[in-house]
Amino acid sequence: MLAYLDPGAGSMALQMSIAGVLGLLYLVKNYWRQLRSKQSGG
């Protein structure tokens, strides 16, 4: 997909290389949040 602005080849490449790790961190963070809210709720 091509954009009307140059998204930057380097910027695209960086996103792809950090996406996995940040996605995983996000998953862990959400689990942690859910766990905390369950604990405080119960």
Next chain:
Amino acid sequence: MSSSTPLGASFRDPSGFVFRREGRLFRQVNQEYRGHYDRLMQGGLYDALLTDRLLIPHEEVTDPPHRSEIAYKVLRPDLIPFISYPYEWCFGQLKAAALTTLAIQKRALEHDMSLKDASAFNIQFVGHRPVFIDTLSFESFQEGAPWIGYRQFCQHFLAPLALMAMVDIRLGKLSRVHLDGVPLDLASHLLPFKSRLRLGLLLHLHWHARAQGSGGKPEETPPSGFVKRRSLLGILDSLESTVNGLRYRSGRTEWSDYYETHSYAPEALAHKSRLVDAFIDRVAPQVVWDLGANTGVFSRLAARRGAFTASFDVDAACVEASYQESVQQKDERLLPLILDVTNPSPGLGWSHQERMALMERGPADLVLALGLVHHLAIGANLPLEHIARFLAAIGRTLVLEFIPKDDVQVRRLLRTRRDIFSCYTQVQLEEYFALYFTIKEIVPIEKSGRILYLMVRREPP
């Protein structure tokens, strides 16, 4: 048919553009954007963004388009009371604009759409409240695609915020030179080593700068790969916590505690407030510009009377304090902005027309120039006539304070320099200002040698 003119900043995106006809503002949506526009309007995103007051509302109208051969629709967006730019915002405003952009992108993903750019110029402020103004920035989300606006977000928001928070608040001005955001290699070079110890800044600024430097050869195909939606949310979440982690270190500046440290007799301040309030009431302005507003004490008198008030000061700490007060009070009528009156924002970008000069955004119905003229006349050596001409160019009416030479504030300015200002007298001021204004009121402020004027601009014959 009456003539219409496209705006100078609205030409990059083939999806459409903004144009003006008979003083009214319209947005043309082009045929090529049809699918994305319909999805925005019918898929629930437009309504969701409006519910959260994140996007400027518009109505579809039947007025003729500016270029009918490529037009799909014509919209009439709500008007923003005063257009401001990122290089005029304080740290808190730029941060709020950044978080708003991320919130909108997250909301867009929920509706299978995505922001195709992340320019700080797409945000405007209605008082304290940031609002996204580019209705055509949304496109249908393609599963697996990275965020197209990532580079722009880092350059327009993250880099200047990090520099302001970790190096010097005045680096916000870099946005005035670099209209497409601060180059990441420059930001990376200027930031201290400790910025590398924060994961978000390490990834999105330092590594990002290096990745841009090795952006591949022109003949190579662009990088391809599949970015999971969860990963995209992870990138947005990381950007959000990085922005949230940046804080403005408030320090005392020359002006931030002006009212506490300067010897204004309480009676004088009270009398001045009453006079200014009465003058505002008499003029009944819709738009007020307060120049040299400090933390906005007098601007708030105008805002309270219902005028949309742009409250300008050169001091970033004052503007920050004023903005935080606006946020606390949820004030949608007061907009504090950073501006040096002796070097106001010029017309910038292509043909000087992408970003308006301050003067193009006026005239205001009323200009407040309180405790200002001595700084211009003596602090910046500006002749009184030049000051009068400038003030007449930006406002229809004027409330002006004259502070005489024997006042402690003026003596302070003259302490270390030769007094070459024999013209700086009440008589001369009235003579020069009478060239451009009709002086309606001259009132001495009690318990001080200061004088307050109400003037009305002479309209050209």
